[in-house]
Every structure is written in structure tokens, then in C-alpha cells.
Amino acid sequence: MSSTPGPTPVVGDLVTLQGHILAQQSHYPEATGTLSWILSALSISAKMIAAQVRRARLADVLGAVGTGNVQGEQQQKLDVIANEILLRTLGGREGVAIVASEENEEPVILRTEKEGERKYCVLFDPLDGSSNLDVCGAVGTIFSILRHDRRATRAEDSLLQPGSRQVAAGYILYGPSTVFTLSIGRGTDMFVLDPAIGAFVRVEQGLRIPATAKSYSVNEGNRLAFPAGYQAYLDHAQRNGYSSRYAGAMVADVHRILLKGGVFLYPPTSKAPQGKLRLMYEANPMAMLVEQAGGKALSAPGRRILDEQPTGIHQRTAVIIGSPGEVDQVIGHL
């Protein structure tokens, strides 16, 4: 019998995404499980897309493996494949009334009044930063969930709600590991896919973004096209020993900032005077996740992204998002 006690077993901290979703649902007595089912569909989609992303370049070389067709049959672009995976899994959930995707000019109405309870709308960017795939860079899926407005006669009338009305938001980062980050309005939580068991395991609960960090994330190639205040901020940062990190995929940059702190910027430029990023399915979900972790998300001084009243599902916005101290630092120069 060993005299020295072994390590104290840590009890109860092995939680999967599915278990977490059900535990969160229990906080809402009126919940019917509809949202949980939709989040489950997003979890399945994430695993399917991750499997495709891991084979991105191989698909070109191996062709359509199994069909003997190695004449380089035109491989569907992965963002189209990711889009179809999301449409098919969400299409099977009665609770989804409408989906809107960066890949589809028009929203897709999945079911009419009498065909199910249609409580929610789901908007997504199926594969954000997909140009990184060619060079084995990080890519991601971003999603936003809103309550469906049954009074709406047009899909847009139900979709065009400010980000503050999001019921849930999240992203999946396909990097060295596959990370599912989620908020349903009770903080921001992170899960890592364990390929051995095919489940997302919780690694962060109630994540808090560092208040400050000397790190900024921007495409410096556009620097001369930025409004003067942004250039003044970059001068300040470079005079004060800041580091610069830019992945070319918002999901990867915001993920790093949630964990390490810093600020992500996509200012207005001459090419994109409204900014480049999409309000409804990039900026809004990221803003919810960052604010739920104690960060800030603005489109301009005094303009909180989540308060923006959208006028179009594909509209663009400038983005200043990250640690509260760093967002304030940028705003102070604008």
C-alpha cells in the first residue's frame, strides 16, 4: 500500500460539447431543445468539414478516390462543399426556418409555416479564409443564430436584426487541432475535437480575454489606404514594441486574441470603404464571442458592432475587436 497519496483525481471536468449544450439548456426551463438540436447539427457539420479540410490538397492529387476517376475531375471547391454540408445538416433540423450563407446570394427558406416550428435563423460563412487552404493555412467556419420573426413576409425582414439579438454565435477553427468556440449568451466556451473519440471536449469555460496585450493584427499591405487615425495607431504600436500577427483568416486571428489578447483591425480602405468583413456572419458572431469574454467590438469610435442595424445580409463593416484596453488604444488614435 503506497504511503504517499496519488494525485487527487480531478472529478467532473471532462465535458463534451454535447454535454455542455444540454447542461446549458437546463438553465432555461422553457427550453424545448430546439436550439440544442441546431447546435448539434453545427457540431456534426464541423466534424464533416474538418475531415474534408484535412484532405484539401490530396483531393486534387487523388481525384475522386474510389470512383477510379483520376483524370483530375473538377474538384468542387471546399467552400462549396462546406456550404452544402451545413445546408444539409441544418436542413434536417425542424427548428431552422431560414439559412443565409456567404456562398448564397439569397437566403434559403427551409420550411414554410406549416412545416415545423421554425424558431431560428442560422447565418454562416462556411469556410472563412479558404484561400489559406492552398498553403495549409488555418481556415474556419463562423455561425450566428437569430430568432425567426414569424411576422416577416420576406426572409430578409427576419434576418436583418442587430447582432445584440443573436441567440448564439460561434466559430470552428480548422488548425493544428479543430476548435469549436461557442457562446449562447452565458460566456464564451471552447472545445477541441478529439479525433480518437470523434467528440469535442471542453478546454475553456467562461473564457476571459486578457485586458491588454501588445499585439495587433492587420493587413499592413493596406496601410497607406487606411484613414490617418489608423496609421497614427500603427506608428504608436510600432514605437512601443508591439508584435504583429496576421493569419489572413479572421477566425485564426480572433482565436489567438481571445486567448492571448491584442486587437484585430480591418479598417475602411479605398478598395473597401465600408470595410471588407461581413457584418451578419463574420463581425456579429465574433463580436458576441469577444464581448462575452470581456472584450470590445466596434466598427468605428462609439459604434458597437452588435448595435448596428443591418440593411443587407451581405453588408460589410470595418472591425476593431479584441482586448478592451487595446480597442480603446486604437479608438484613442482615430
Ligand code: P6P
Ligand atoms: P485580406 C478572409 O477572406 C477574410 O474574410 C477574413 O477571414 C480575413 O481576416 C480577411 O478576409 C483577410 O482579408 O484583405 O487581408 O486578405
